[in-house]
Ligand SMILES: Nc1nc2c(ncn2[C@@H]2O[C@H](COP(=O)(O)OP(=O)(O)O)[C@@H](O)[C@H]2O)c(=O)[nH]1
């Protein structure tokens with residue numbers, strides 16, 4: 001008997017937040033497993049693919065978009081928002097102003113993707129910085145609740161705290177909503193795409209899986 005599926009769901013996730021909150025570091029830690037304190041921010045956009053397994057027969061292919069938070073890159077960010085169903089919205093717990101800007105990021109994204117849905121995970125980043133902390137965990141939790149987000153998580157890329165949990169929590173939230181029929185899929189929207197189950201057999205069938213989403 002042939003084994004069913006490798007990838008049958010494809011999910012776009014965009015990482016947003018002010019400059020220097022740690023977006024690129026988080027994506028790098030999650031996909032490459034390392035942290036480099038001195039690495040440079042990318043100009044514009046970076047892109048990674050990561051497969052996630054929840055059930056033995058369901059693989060979710062994540063398309064992960066890193067963005068630069070600077071004003072001049074906003075127009076680039078927009079096209080990636082349009083191809084995403086999930087957003088990791090980050091602030092730096094040691095920089096109060098980055099927390100204060102979360103509401104406007106959130107509203108801006110919703111306005112832009114309308115009428116398509118977007119599901120958010122709020123990340124209070126750099127939680128290793130206990131001494132310089134300017135935002136309490138309870139404030140992050142309250143804001144995520146107020147904005148109807150999937151969850152709030154405190155993350156440290158540097159100390160590798162809650163890194164994979166962040167991606168898993170958001171993806172699982174989206175997956176569960178999808179199973180409940182709360183996320184529509186449409187041909188003209190690529191945030192969440194469903195591919196027909198395929199047979200895991202040869203390199204050829206694997207190749208066709210990639211093209212399965214149209
Ligand atoms: N203390 C601490 N610093 C971090 C952490 N993650 C990233 N940084 C630092 O924050 C700065 C900005 O990170 P970067 O990923 O370029 O932020 P981006 O502009 O949002 O992409 C860099 O100096 C990183 O070394 C973390 O978890 N803890």
Ligand SMILES: [Mg+2]
Pocket residue numbers: 023024025041042067068
């Ligand atoms: Mg960056």
